[in-house]
Amino acid sequence: MTDAATPKSELLEMQRAFVKRCAKGEFVEVMEDYYADDAYQIEGDGSRREGKANMIAFEKQFLTQVKQFHGVDIRSIAVASDDGKGNGVTMAEYTIKADMIDGSKFWPEQVQVSTWKNGKIIALRFYYDPNF
Numbered sequence: 001m002t003d004a005a006t007p008k009s010e011l012l013e014m015q016r017a018f019v020k021r022c023a024k025g026e027f028v029e030v031m032e033d034y035y036a037d038d039a040y041q042i043e044g045d046g047s048r049r050e051g052k053a054n055m056i057a058f059e060k061q062f063l064t065q066v067k068q069f070h071g072v073d074i075r076s077i078a079v080a081s082d083d084g085k086g087n088g089v090t091m092a093e094y095t096i097k098a099d100m101i102d103g104s105k106f107w108p109e110q111v112q113v114s115t116w117k118n119g120k121i122i123a124l125r126f127y128y129d130p131n132f
Contacts (some may be wrong), residue, residue, distance in 0.1 A: 001091055008119065009079045009088075010082065010084070010086070010119075011079050011082040011086070011088045011090050011116055012029065012077065012078070012079040012082065012090060014034070014090075014116075014119070015017070015077050015079070015090035015091075015092055015114060016077050018030050018034055018092075018114075018121075019072065019074050019077060019092045019094060019112075020074070021121070022072050022094075022096075023071055023072035023074060023094075025069050025071075026059060027059055027063065028056055028063070029060055031052065031055060031056050031059060032038065032052075032056065032120050034119060034120060035052040035055065035056075035120060035121050036052065036117065036118075036120035036122045037051070037052045037053075038051060038052070038122065039052050039055065039120070039121055039122050039123065039124070040055075040122075040123055040124075041055060041123070041124040041126065042124070042125045042126070043123070043126050043130075044108070044110065044126050044127055044128035044129065044130045047129035050067075058068070065100050065101050065102070066078070066098045066099070066100060066101070066106070067098075067099045067100055067101045067128040068098065068099045069097075069098045070097035070098060070099070071097055072094050072095065072096050072097070073094060073095045074092070074093075074094045075093040075094060075098070076091075076092070076093045077090070077091070077092045077093075078090065078091045078092075079091075082115075084115060085118075085119045086119030086120075087117050087118065088114075088116050089114065089115050089116070090114045090116065091111060091112065091113050092111070092112045092114075093109075093110070093111045093112075094109075094110065094112070095107060095109045095110070096108060096110070106132075107132060108128040108129070108132040109128060109129075110126050110127060110128035111127040111128070112124060112125075112126055112127075113125045113126075113127070
């Protein structure tokens with residue numbers, strides 16, 4: 001619960017909305033809505049993707065391999081910094097649950113750290129065990 005002395009964080013609310021939409025399976029849509037054109041992301045295995053269009057293309061290809069999506073278990077969402085002008089850092093801890101066409105399970109427990117600039121995500125880093 002916040003009190004009158006605690007400023008409201010717009011970025012925290014945006015991160016909450018981002019993860020809640022992912023929980024509904026709206027992965028590509030949140031990327032389109034929240035990522036800056038020149039964004040990049042680093043995965044838990046260290047691989048890096050550059051540019052919103054490239055990240056969306058990768059996500060679409062990955063989603064063709066999903067047989068059944070079971071949702072996202074959200075554990076925690078936090079704001080590390082928020083200047084009130086759309087710039088700062090947020091974090092979210094969650095597990096994505098999906099069964100893949102090849103019979104494997106995609107169930108990484110991960111932490112997403114997002115860097116925001118002008119109300120858009122410019123950098124994402126996902127921390128997870130790549131051998132989940």
